[in-house]
Amino acid sequence: MADSDIVCISPIDGRELVRRPIMSETAIDSTIASAREAQKAWRNTSLSERAGKVSAFLDALLAMNQEVVPEIAQQMGRPVRYGGEFRGVEERARHMIGIAEKSLHPIPADDEKPGFRRMIKREPVGLVLVIAPWNYPYLTAINTIVPALMAGNAVLLKHASQTVLAGERFQMAMDRAGMPKGLFQNLHLSHDQTSRILGSGLVDHCNFTGSVSGGRAIERAAAGTFTSLGLELGGKDPAYVREDANIDHAIENLVDGAFFNSGQCCCGIERIYVHEKHYDRFVEGAIDLVNTYVLGNPLDETTTLGPMAHKRFADLVRQQNAEAVAKGAKAHIDAKKFPADAGNSAYLAPQVLTDVDHAMSVMREESFGPTVGIMKVKGDEEAIRLMNDSPYGLSAAIWTSDVDAAEAIGEKLETGTVFMNRCDYLDPALAWTGVRDTGRGASLSRLAYDSLTRPKSYHLRQI
Known part of the structure; x- marks a missing residue:
């Protein structure tokens, strides 16, 4: 197996199912630059426009269910009789779309002062990297992808090699929904390339779901960059x-x-x-x-x-x-x-x-x-x-x-x-979070929007 390839070996028969070349460094830098550019325009669109695009993406993804179910079985072994993950995907996505306006609405100051307008607004962090696992390749990724886009961010997705086709399905659905070019991009990356992206401060937030050792590697890679992290790790x-x-x-x-x-x-x-x-x-x-x-x-x-x-x-x-x-x-x-x-x-x-x-x-x-x-x-x-x-404590x-x-x-x-x-x-109405070695941060619920945005205070005095 070439070091430049991502390979999925099917657990059904131990044979190679999918092989994809990893991206070149030039392609990575170009992709990140285009995502930054797309995010500048996206953050200025209305919440209703974002909701329409994200909902169209969801509809396009759900329409793929018949093809996705056997793909999941081939990639990671879940029986087709259970019908995939899209019931939960739809529930979570529609909930996060539905609460976006309330969750992102400006927060007025606790006390009123005559002659002043004081509030806290939520602004997108910018560029969000989602590193998704193989065990629930759609459910886990959707937890961050949808609220990140609704909050006005651009999203990069690096999926596990075991479920590389899931990442490509996300991209296909985004493209079919007419999502702005560059706003969402599925990347085929090696571990070293992922570490470089984090260590260079090229993204503003990273959500990782995986092992405890993987979470520690993410923290080490991002150390000193002040990139915020959401980590869902092990459990017992x-x-x-x-x-x-x-x-x-x-x-x-x-x-x-x-x-x-x-x-x-x-x-x-x-x-x-x-x-x-x-x-x-x-x-x-x-x-x-x-x-x-x-x-x-x-x-x-x-x-x-x-x-x-x-x-x-x-x-x-x-x-x-x-x-x-x-x-x-x-x-x-x-x-x-x-x-x-x-x-x-x-x-x-x-x-x-x-x-x-x-x-x-x-x-x-x-x-x-x-x-x-x-x-x-x-x-x-x-x-x-x-x-x-x-x-652990999930x-x-x-x-x-x-x-x-x-x-x-x-x-x-x-x-x-x-x-x-x-x-x-x-x-989806409750925060998904953990304690101890299970990680830090929260996804889903209105709290998910806190990690995908930053507060900006307005103290406006009238004279």
Whole structure:
């Protein structure tokens, strides 16, 4: 493989699916210059005009769904039966378009002073670089692309090599919508080129979704440039099933939350704490449900669990499972029931582990795969302590019939989002954020516009 190429290897069969040459340095500089020029005009357009163009882009993207669904399966392994990501894409995009006027409206001074006009306006930061991941190639990117454009910015997109076609789909939709030339540009960049762009201060804001190590590399590259950063990094999201939970609902939703997309979800459930009253029933129900999964080719409509995006990701989960069993955990799923898992490919059988503890990496380090550990707890205090025993903090889910109890527990959890009786979902009206090694900054909600704009104060005195 040439160093100048970006290559996607399909997890379906390990064969090369897509190859693209990386951009030349001259092309990069020209692209950035054209984006700057386009942004000068775009920032002066009305919000209604921006909304019309961004909505046209969204419509053009949604019209590609039939082609996109199998492309996602081929690139990163999600089964076609689930129909892609565009329902969530549309929900998030239309919400952010809808709240733009209110979110970007000038903020009057807290107190009135006769003879003065005082306010804070929101101005676009300028040029926004979006570095998008492969696990949800459209959903994650849309979180920043739409509000960035609505706020009056230009956008550069660097997509993961595993989902290089998603970046090209974004560009195609922008072009079909008649977006101003240069305002949005999809770039094929190497890691070194991305670091150069950040280190040279050529962009004003960067949003990165990926690993903790990747986030640290982004911070190092941007150090000293004063480029603002939004980082959504690792997670080890917990769930707690209380004594008053609807146990059948909890089993169904938590199994889906742990194994959908082969566990490759930023806010997927990776560890479950169950009240001792429900523990045996929960474990039995979870095992029964997981055993109904069909591991296979994601292009097959009968497949409910596709391969992981790459063999090395599957190997990491295999290592975590093996370590847990070696330390005394019990593995409940017989891999032989999932013949597609030959032990040496991206195809990995799901696994449910019990007799686990926090000395095992599967309960503390990100798995990002189809495995989950289940622990018995005596009550809220023990569950809270264990849920907080993690270097990450993206979301946490509580299964209970008591809303007040869920809120009270949530106040003690060190996390970005607290769910009750659901998981693995982003509400576009709420900020998507994390604590600790999960990152910094916020996307979605009106707070997303704060990171994509800068305040400008007006203190106007009449004489």
